[in-house]
Amino acid sequence: MSTTPTTLFDKVWDAHVVKKIEDGPDVFYIDRHFIHEVTSPVAFLGLKNRGVPVLFPEKTFATADHNTPTINQHLPVQDPLSANQLKALEDNSAKYGISHWGLNNPKNGIVHVVGPENGITQPGMTIVCGDSHTSTHGAFGAIAFGIGTSEVEMVLSSQCIMQPKPKKMRILIDGKLGKGVTPKDVALFIISQITASGATGYFVEYAGEVFEQMSMEGRMTVCNLSIEMGARGGMIAPDDTTFAYLNGKEKAPKGAAWETALAYWKTLKTDADATFDKELHYHAAEIEPQITYGTNPGLGTAITKNIPTAADLNEGESSYKKSLAYMGFAEGEQIIGKKVDYVFLGSCTNGRIEDFRAFSSIVKGRKKADNITAWLVPGSHIVESQIKEEGILDILTEAGFQLRQPGCSACLAMNDDKVPAGKYAVSTSNRNFEGRQGPGSRTLLASPYVAAAAAVTGVVTDPREFL
Amino acid sequence: MAYDKFTVLRSTAVPLPIENVDTDQIIPARFLKATERKDFGDNLFRDWRYNPDNTPKKDFILNDGTYSGKILVGGKNFGSGSSREHAAWAIYDYGFRCVVSSFFADIFKNNSLNIGILPVQVSPEFLDKIFTAVLADPKTELEIDLPAQTIAIGGTDDKESFAINGYKKHNMLNGFDDIDYLQAMKSEIAAFSGKSFY
Numbered sequence: 001m002s003t004t005p006t007t008l009f010d011k012v013w014d015a016h017v018v019k020k021i022e023d024g025p026d027v028f029y030i031d032r033h034f035i036h037e038v039t040s041p042v043a044f045l046g047l048k049n050r051g052v053p054v055l056f057p058e059k060t061f062a063t064a065d066h067n068t069p070t071i072n073q074h075l076p077v078q079d080p081l082s083a084n085q086l087k088a089l090e091d092n093s094a095k096y097g098i099s100h101w102g103l104n105n106p107k108n109g110i111v112h113v114v115g116p117e118n119g120i121t122q123p124g125m126t127i128v129c130g131d132s133h134t135s136t137h138g139a140f141g142a143i144a145f146g147i148g149t150s151e152v153e154m155v156l157s158s159q160c161i162m163q164p165k166p167k168k169m170r171i172l173i174d175g176k177l178g179k180g181v182t183p184k185d186v187a188l189f190i191i192s193q194i195t196a197s198g199a200t201g202y203f204v205e206y207a208g209e210v211f212e213q214m215s216m217e218g219r220m221t222v223c224n225l226s227i228e229m230g231a232r233g234g235m236i237a238p239d240d241t242t243f244a245y246l247n248g249k250e251k252a253p254k255g256a257a258w259e260t261a262l263a264y265w266k267t268l269k270t271d272a273d274a275t276f277d278k279e280l281h282y283h284a285a286e287i288e289p290q291i292t293y294g295t296n297p298g299l300g301t302a303i304t305k306n307i308p309t310a311a312d313l314n315e316g317e318s319s320y321k322k323s324l325a326y327m328g329f330a331e332g333e334q335i336i337g338k339k340v341d342y343v344f345l346g347s348c349t350n351g352r353i354e355d356f357r358a359f360s361s362i363v364k365g366r367k368k369a370d371n372i373t374a375w376l377v378p379g380s381h382i383v384e385s386q387i388k389e390e391g392i393l394d395i396l397t398e399a400g401f402q403l404r405q406p407g408c409s410a411c412l413a414m415n416d417d418k419v420p421a422g423k424y425a426v427s428t429s430n431r432n433f434e435g436r437q438g439p440g441s442r443t444l445l446a447s448p449y450v451a452a453a454a455a456v457t458g459v460v461t462d463p464r465e466f467l
Numbered sequence: 468m469a470y471d472k473f474t475v476l477r478s479t480a481v482p483l484p485i486e487n488v489d490t491d492q493i494i495p496a497r498f499l500k501a502t503e504r505k506d507f508g509d510n511l512f513r514d515w516r517y518n519p520d521n522t523p524k525k526d527f528i529l530n531d532g533t534y535s536g537k538i539l540v541g542g543k544n545f546g547s548g549s550s551r552e553h554a555a556w557a558i559y560d561y562g563f564r565c566v567v568s569s570f571f572a573d574i575f576k577n578n579s580l581n582i583g584i585l586p587v588q589v590s591p592e593f594l595d596k597i598f599t600a601v602l603a604d605p606k607t608e609l610e611i612d613l614p615a616q617t618i619a620i621g622g623t624d625d626k627e628s629f630a631i632n633g634y635k636k637h638n639m640l641n642g643f644d645d646i647d648y649l650q651a652m653k654s655e656i657a658a659f660s661g662k663s664f665y
């Protein structure tokens with residue numbers, strides 16, 4: 001019997017369709033659901049108003065992250081509105097029997113960091129969360145994407161959402177990455193090539209040597225940024241790297257269940273002759289350390305290059321000029337040497353242990369520049385412990401840095417970690433939108449290496465000088 | 468949450484000819500701290516609309532008094548970024564029922580349909596025509612006919628069709644939401660879940 005070749009995406013998607021609605025979306029089954037304090041309260045209110053229970057509370061996991069302080073977490077949260085949201089998450093979780101990792105729980109951290117590090121995220125799963133960077137979990141060969149609050153309510157009440165099946169895109173990158181070029185640079189490079197809406201309507205599979213060689217942390221960084229090219233999500237076929245990462249994690253299958261799971265997971269790959277709606281192909285050698293200069297993640301370039309002119313881009317000219325005016329940059333200017341005020345290492349994009357290792361490898365034996373305020377925020381308590389155990393904290397302290405406590409922090413600046421108006425921040429997070437890191441803040445997105453180089457020199461610097 | 472039915476909407480429009488309007492602009496994160504859906508319209512486009520001292524910025528379109536209506540017209544890639552449904556709530560609560568653009572971000576589009584805002588995707592050429600007509604005469608009305616799936620510019624012969632799947636169209640026409648639909652499927656879902664691998 002011959003079967004039609006299919007993609008990894010099709011295999012996982014089709015296995016989760018409860019029902020196809022004619023001329024409508026699929027009723028799509030969700031294996032794991034993450035919730036946090038900001039996008040869940042109104043969904044719980046909806047359940048209450050309808051008098052509907054949570055169908056499978058054991059498939060939902062709650063963590064507090066978006067709106068939490070990153071210092072003095074042992075003290076009561078000062079901001080009454082934030083405290084109220086955290087309390088609502090705790091109460092709703094208790095009421096419906098959902099496991100809740102609140103502030104000060106040793107498992108607490110950013111939702112997209114704690115899911116994988118505790119083995120909740122597994123290959124072949126469908127995973128959603130009311131946060132667009134849910135795409136992170138695609139690194140394990142899962143279909144994972146962000147949803148709105150109405151959909152959070154749907155998952156709580158029925159474990160399903162209504163989704164039209166997206167189109168498929170494959171991004172192939174072969175070759176080996178050069179010195180100082182990280183997974184973050186790979187993602188920023190792709191976005192700069194295809195723009196911030198270049199993959200809208202698609203689900204992306206990343207394939208080729210670059211991704212095969214990448215660590216799980218790196219794959220998470222890449223899949224995390226899928227949403228910044230407009231894609232609903234991105235995924236990478238699970239392989240030995242994936243299995244080794246998962247083996248022994250708390251919620252990963254054990255014993256015979258592990259063997260069964262492994263046998264299934266090994267089938268999760270795109271068949272040789274399967275086709276995609278769109279395919280893109282790049283070579284690792286094209287990719288240099290990247291940095292953004294505008295107000296969407298597509299406005300980025302190799303760090304050694306100059307800011308493009310409107311004529312170089314196919315962005316609308318007035319929107320581009322507005323963007324540069326906000327940033328205080330001029331067309332054609334050099335980015336290297338630009339003064340920096342803040343450095344933010346953290347977020348679900350680059351708040352994992354490898355990111356802290358990379359950052360510390362540059363600041364080791366150097367000193368923080370006087371003009372820099374640095375916020376180094378681990379993605380979770382587990383990452384925080386690793387930082388301490390591996391001696392990274394000592395390196396950071398020696399260089400004049402402090403470590404904060406886990407949370408989303410300046411990634412979205414809902415708490416007190418706000419970059420002041422007009423100030424420049426080199427950030428390892430994922431969005432450089434106007435005001436994202438605080439009203440009037442100016443964000444340059446980059447890798448942990450670039451962040452470290454800026455932190456010790458006080459200006460935008462090519463990190464390869466230090467490697 | 469239930470919302471008003473949508474059939475034919477004839478209204479003046481507010482033009483926002485900016486590309487990549489992201490959900491952080493539509494409603495900044497610091498206004499997401501509520502635990503109920505209330506007053507989000509007050510903070511729609513907060514940082515474009517108000518100065519840091521909370522006085523209105525005179526030159527922002529929602530403040531200058533020339534333009535009003537139930538239709539918001541935005542540039543390409545409207546609603547990119549965060550999945551916050553608060554962005555759609557803010558637009559709805561402010562009084563818009565329809566957003567027109569040449570391209571929408573996926574999650575924003577889903578969220579809008581789920582809460583009763585109709586996202587109407589038109590060709591880039593038609594979007595230009597709308598901007599030209601509305602900017603030239605703020606009294607220009609747009610007519611959005613959901614049953615016929617057309618959008619027309621009042622006072623001209625310009626008209627274009629738009630796409631929406633049959634299921635969502637039915638929901639919008641009747642003010643239904645997906646949760647009612649899914650509730651009715653619970654036994655089928657439970658059976659599916661029983662066979663699922665995870």
Ligand code: SF4
Nearest residue numbers: 133347348408411412
């Ligand atoms: S770190 Fe930023 S992108 Fe990630 S979950 Fe938190 S707010 Fe969202």
